[in-house]
Each structure stands twice: as structure tokens, then as C-alpha cells.
Amino acid sequence: MQSLGIDVLFKGRNLLRLLGGLWVAVRISLISVALSIVLGLLIGVLMTGKSPVLRGVFRLYLETVRILPQMVLLFIVYFGTTRLFGWNLSAEVSAVFVFTFWGAAEMGDLVRGAILSIPSIQRESAQALGMTPRQVYGYVILPQTVRRLIPLSINLITRMIKTTSLVMMIGMVEVLKVAQQIIEANRRTSPNAAFGLFAVVFLLYFAICWPISRLAGYLEKRWA
Amino acid sequence: MADILLELRHVHKRYGENVVLRDLDLTVRRGEVVVVIGPSGCGKSTLLRCVNALEDIQGGEVLLDGQPVRQEAKNISQMRQKIGMVFQSYDLFPHKTILENVLLAPLKVQKRQRPEAEAEALALLERVGLADRRDDYPRQLSGGQKQRVAIVRALMTHPEILLLDEITAALDPEMVHEVLEVVLDLAKNGSTMLIVTHEMAFARAIAHRVVFLENGEIVEESRDPKAFFTRPATERAQRFLRTFEY
Numbered sequence: 282m283q284s285l286g287i288d289v290l291f292k293g294r295n296l297l298r299l300l301g302g303l304w305v306a307v308r309i310s311l312i313s314v315a316l317s318i319v320l321g322l323l324i325g326v327l328m329t330g331k332s333p334v335l336r337g338v339f340r341l342y343l344e345t346v347r348i349l350p351q352m353v354l355l356f357i358v359y360f361g362t363t364r365l366f367g368w369n370l371s372a373e374v375s376a377v378f379v380f381t382f383w384g385a386a387e388m389g390d391l392v393r394g395a396i397l398s399i400p401s402i403q404r405e406s407a408q409a410l411g412m413t414p415r416q417v418y419g420y421v422i423l424p425q426t427v428r429r430l431i432p433l434s435i436n437l438i439t440r441m442i443k444t445t446s447l448v449m450m451i452g453m454v455e456v457l458k459v460a461q462q463i464i465e466a467n468r469r470t471s472p473n474a475a476f477g478l479f480a481v482v483f484l485l486y487f488a489i490c491w492p493i494s495r496l497a498g499y500l501e502k503r504w505a
Numbered sequence: 506m507a508d509i510l511l512e513l514r515h516v517h518k519r520y521g522e523n524v525v526l527r528d529l530d531l532t533v534r535r536g537e538v539v540v541v542i543g544p545s546g547c548g549k550s551t552l553l554r555c556v557n558a559l560e561d562i563q564g565g566e567v568l569l570d571g572q573p574v575r576q577e578a579k580n581i582s583q584m585r586q587k588i589g590m591v592f593q594s595y596d597l598f599p600h601k602t603i604l605e606n607v608l609l610a611p612l613k614v615q616k617r618q619r620p621e622a623e624a625e626a627l628a629l630l631e632r633v634g635l636a637d638r639r640d641d642y643p644r645q646l647s648g649g650q651k652q653r654v655a656i657v658r659a660l661m662t663h664p665e666i667l668l669l670d671e672i673t674a675a676l677d678p679e680m681v682h683e684v685l686e687v688v689l690d691l692a693k694n695g696s697t698m699l700i701v702t703h704e705m706a707f708a709r710a711i712a713h714r715v716v717f718l719e720n721g722e723i724v725e726e727s728r729d730p731k732a733f734f735t736r737p738a739t740e741r742a743q744r745f746l747r748t749f750e751y
């Protein structure tokens with residue numbers, strides 16, 4: 282144990298601090314994911330709509346989000362806008378804002394793709410049975426969209442959880458940052474702590490993302 | 506005539522510059538089986554889709570029981586319930602079981618009571634030989650079975666007329682028969698139907714009237730299918746029927 286540096290983990294409140302850091306990462310992801318799903322559904326439905334202006338605007342939004350690295354977005358929001366507009370954004374609010382801005386665009390695109398992938402014959406045969414547009418959406422289009430969406434959006438969720446490690450760049454103390462601090466503090470006594478701690482961080486990410494991926498696989502099979 | 510059920514008057518349909526139906530008149534009387542034939546791309550599917558306003562029309566009108574069928578009208582949902590339609594490709598809802606597929610419209614659109622609707626659904630499924638598949642999903646059924654379910658689903662709203670658009674065209678040959686059998690049975694029981702098909706023997710057997718469509722126009726119409734299929738009056742119909750001889 283000494284050689285791997287894992288013993289450091291059990292010194293003082295180190296393990297608790299690490300789990301606390303993990304909770305920060307998970308909390309930001311959860312809030313961002315929840316907001317992204319709601320906004321993404323709305324954006325996706327609008328993107329399949331008739332207005333070319335609206336479609337153009339969302340296209341531009343999506344491309345912007347994809348081109349800009351999330352870190353740049355974080356810096357712009359946390360350092361840039363606070364100076365520019367003189368408001369006081371906490372690091373966490375900035376992070377949630379950036380991840381939602383990113384997630385809603387990606388989710389919107391997934392929703393759009395899922396809706397478009399449903400053959401038009403489905404809508405038409407529902408209409409032919411006398412369903413109103415709302416019934417067509419509620420009973421035929423959306424249930425099939427959600428089924429196609431779940432595996433895709435879970436992939437996005439795990440990507441978001443992993444990307445939350447960026448928030449340490451704007452001073453938030455999440456799991457990776459805690460690990461760094463612990464390693465730093467114990468540099469003299471346990472020089473190997475880096476390996477052990479990062480391995481533990483890896484396992485923590487895995488423990489969170491793996492069940493989510495498995496769930497996606499399960500649902501994919503079940504609803505194929 | 507009092508027993509006219511469906512009437513198309515001067516129906517004009519185009520996609521952009523492409524005129525698909527030109528000033529088309531067609532009537533279907535109650536209890537009548539009208540078969541529409543014609544070369545691929547002549548507008549047969551479009552014709553059926555205009556009847557229940559899945560397509561908007563640029564001129565003319567469609568009347569069912571003397572009432573207009575219009576895409577933008579408030580009563581379009583009610584009108585469509587009176588017009589059953591079965592498509593060429595499988596249009597069952599893949600996320601619903603067979604029973605749920607056929608019950609969706611009666612329960613959610615017509616707000617009927619479940620026990621009564623379910624009894625009717627099971628009786629109809631029994632009639633097409635599929636009552637034991639009620640809890641299966643569409644993907645577990647063969648093409649012919651799916652089309653039989655699609656017919657039952659269309660019947661569940663008690664339509665006054667059935668539109669069938671090449672419902673056997675996508676089927677393996679050995680499954681065509683089981684589906685056409687169901688349609689023949691409906692005809693025997695007096696159902697009103699407007700049928701598009703490429704099965705000429707079937708058309709000849711079931712039709713009270715044959716309509717030959719080409720370039721969006723009715724070129725020939727015959728109340729004597731036997732005579733029509735043996736010796737059509739127009740040159741164009743003759744040429745079309747010859748393409749079915751090998």
C-alpha cells in the first residue's frame with residue numbers, strides 16, 4: 282500500500298474530501314443534464330419545424346458550441362462576462378450555464394435526428410386514423426423518439442460528467458482538483474501518491490459512468 | 506343519386522410545377538368496390554391520399570356523405586375516422602403490441618369503453634386469424650400478418666369506406682393470398698372500398714368498377730371488369746395491360 286500511495290487516502294479527512302469533490306462534479310452534471318434534456322427537447326422539436334430562420338439560428342448555435350472548446354466557454358462566461366457586465370457569477374453557476382449551453386445544443390441535435398428518423402408513414406397512418414396533431418405527437422412520434430433518444434443521450438451524459446473536470450480551471454474544487462491537492466500536500470511523505478490517487482479518481486469516474494452506459498445498452502436492446 | 510358515398514369533383518393536385526391529378530372526377534357509391542389501376546407514378550397513391558386529405562389539393566373538392574373533407578377543417582379528425590386507410594409499407598406502430606395498435610384509435614380518438622372496443626378488436630383479429638398474436642409486437646409478425654393487422658386497425662373506427670394502397674406490393678408472393686382473402690371477405694360483406702392494386706386477377710375478381718388512371722387523368726372507366734380486362738376500350742389501357750403478360 283505504501284508504495285502505491287493509497288495510504289494517503291486514509292489520512293485525516295482525505296477520502297471524505299475526495300468524495301466531496303466527486304459530488305461537486307456529479308451535482309454540476311446532474312443539473313446541467315436535466316436542464317439540457319428539457320431545453321434539448323424543445324430545441325429539437327423546433328428544429329424539425331417549418332421556420333427556416335429558426336432552423337438557421339439553431340444550426341449556427343450548434344456549430345458554435347461544437348467549434349469552441351468547453352474550456353474557452355468557461356473562461357468567457359466566468360472571467361469574461363463578469364468583467365464585461367460587472368455581474369457576480371459563482372463558478373458553479375458559470376459551470377452549469379456553460380454545460381447546459383453545450384448540452385442543450387447537442388441534445389437538441391439528437392432530438393432533431395431522432396424525430397426525423399421516424400418514417401413519415403408513422404405520422405400519416407396516425408393521421409389517417411383520425412388523430413389530432415397533438416395525439417400524433419403524444420401517442421406515436423414522441424414515444425418512438427424517446428426510445429431512440431435514451432441510448433444517445435446517455436452517451437452525452439457520461440461525456441458531460443467526464444468534462445466537468447474542467448471546472449477546476451475556474452477555481453472549483455471538484456474530484457480531480459481534490460486529488461491534486463492531496464498529492465501536493467503529501468509530496469514529501471508519499472511521493473507515489475499521484476499514481477494511487479489518480480487511480481482512485483479513475484475508479485470513481487468509472488463507478489459513475491459504467492452503470493449509466495450499461496443502462497443505455499440495456500435499453501437499446503430492449504427497445505430495438 | 507342518393508347512395509353516393511364518396512365524390513371527387515374537379516380535384517387538382519400538383520407538387521410545385523408537377524401536376525399529378527388533373528381536374529379529376531370520381532364517385533364511389535355505398536357498397537361499391539372501385540379498383541384503380543395504372544402505371545407507376547401516374548398518381549394512384551396521391552389520389553387516395555387526397556381522399557382523406559393527407560395531401561392538400563390545389564383545386565376541386567372531396568365530399569364524403571356530401572360533407573367536404575378538408576385538411577384545414579375543424580372536423581378533419583371526425584372525417585378521417587370515416588375513411589379507413591391501409592398503406593403499402595408496414596405502418597403499424599412498432600412500440601405497441603398488436604392489440605394496442607388496433608385499440609389506439611377507438612380508445613384515444615373515439616373515447617370508446619375498453620371492454621367493448623377490446624371485444625370487437627379480438628373478434629376482428631380472430632376473423633383474420635391473428636387473435637393469438639394480440640400481445641406480440643409488429644416486428645414479430647410476417648409481412649402478410651402485419652397487413653392483416655393494419656386492415657383490422659383501419660376497421661376499428663368503423664369507416665364508411667376503406668382505401669387500400671397496393672397493400673400486397675411489398676409482400677413475398679406466398680403472403681399475398683392471405684391478405685387478399687381478407688379483402689375479398691370484406692367485399693362479400695358489403696364494404697365500400699377504393700383499391701389501388703397491381704394484382705390484376707384480384708382486381709378482376711373483386712371490382713364492381715375499374716378505373717384506369719394515366720398521367721393524373723382517368724383514361725378509361727368500366728362497370729364490367731371482365732370485359733375491361735379481356736378487351737379494354739382504349740389503346741392506352743390495352744398497352745398497360747399488355748405489360749402484365751409475360
Ligand SMILES: Nc1ncnc2c1ncn2[C@@H]1O[C@H](COP(=O)(O)OP(=O)(O)O)[C@@H](O)[C@H]1O
Nearest residue numbers: 520523525543544545546547548549550551552
Ligand atoms: N411528396 C411528393 N413530392 C413531390 N412529388 C411527389 C410526391 N409524392 C408523389 N410525387 C409525384 O407525384 C406523382 C404521382 O405519384 P404517386 O401518386 O405516388 O404515383 P403512383 O402511386 O401511381 O405510383 C409522381 O410523379 C411522383 O413523383
Ligand SMILES: [Mg+2]
Nearest residue numbers: 549550551671
Ligand atoms: Mg403508389
